Amino acid sequence: MAEKIKLEVVTPEKYVVDEEVEIVVAPGVIGEFGVLIGHTPFLTTLKTGTVRYTDANGKERFVFVSGGFAEALPDKVTVLAESAERRRDIDVARAKDAQQRAQERLAQEKAEDIDFLRAQIALERAISRLNLAGTK
């Protein structure tokens, strides 16, 4: 594939990815979607999960994202996320801690509590991170 599309993954802290890539696959709220060069302008919120892309050398790479949304333009994909890390940067120990904490809280709280929802989201994040870190 000759033509490349630009992928940017940005968090409030820094640029996580800024590369020319072949294809991007991201987890939209309604469903996973792939973007190649020349995509129709498209805007969606993202689920907590993994953005996959194939870099310029044809290698598949993975980025964890949570709390984000994506904008696709014909020549560019921008992912804005509250947190995002490349697979190799995931802190497994921290994610495991977070998972445990969330599970403990879920065991205690009542289902309608805000804290319960928050713990659920945290758990989802932790599991998603761990899943990604575990796949090689």
Added chain:
Amino acid sequence: MATLKDIKLKIVGVKKTQQITKAMNMVAASKLRGAQSRMEGFRPYAGKFAEVLESLAEKAGEETNPLLEAREEVKKVHLVLCTSDRGLCGGFNTNLIARARQFIKAKNEQHIDVSVTNFGKKGRDWCRKQGLEFQSEYLGVVGGSFGFNIASTAGQALIEGFLNKTYDEVHIVYAEFVSMARQTPVLSQMLPIMPIASTEAESEQEEKPYLAEHICEPSAPELLGDLLPRNVYVQLYSALLETSTSEHAARMAAMNNATTACKDIIGNLTLVYNKARQAAITAELMDIVGGAEALKG
């Protein structure tokens, strides 16, 4: 002569103060660098976010969102006051608090109640002293290294309060980092969110035609409903970053002044000390000469 020793002690004391202020200056300088780089790191996100929101707001058009609606009758407003936790930073907090006081006074004159959310201890202490109603406080945020999650947690609370009509408007007072030498207190409205389309619409002229054709998933109004709260977090986060950077810059300047002042004082005291020493020596010499003369006679 006792005064000689007093002066000496005083010089030593001022020297120690100078050491401290110098150290604080350097600490502030290194923290400032960190804060500044974080501010710069946030800029692309904020920029992209504003871009997307703008194009989306255009598309969603007249679709109203509760966060955009101005209330007809404003009975109660909420103020987010960002100050530092620690002092020794010149007029930094005083300026911020003065801005807040001005705002609160103006609102009270219109018979509007004001409640406050505090970031930073100095503002909190002030509110407590004034007997103002403050809802929540976040200490140890400004000036430290905080994540985006603080802004989103606090932002969520603000949005909740706005939606359940605890208050009808939310404003924020923070320190804008203009330059190393200038940090100005700024007051801006957070909720209801001001019309977005008007901001910097000019610069994006050439991109507009196709931005308008975005496919949205879910629908544009829904997407807007998802992004608007995030806009509040972004605003809050950037205000906190600005305030932190400003705090360190203000402290650096204040400590720089203090170090210079110490230097001046030490100079003056040394002068006084030398004079006193000279006077003592002269007096002793006079004594000896006088004594010798007396023996001769």
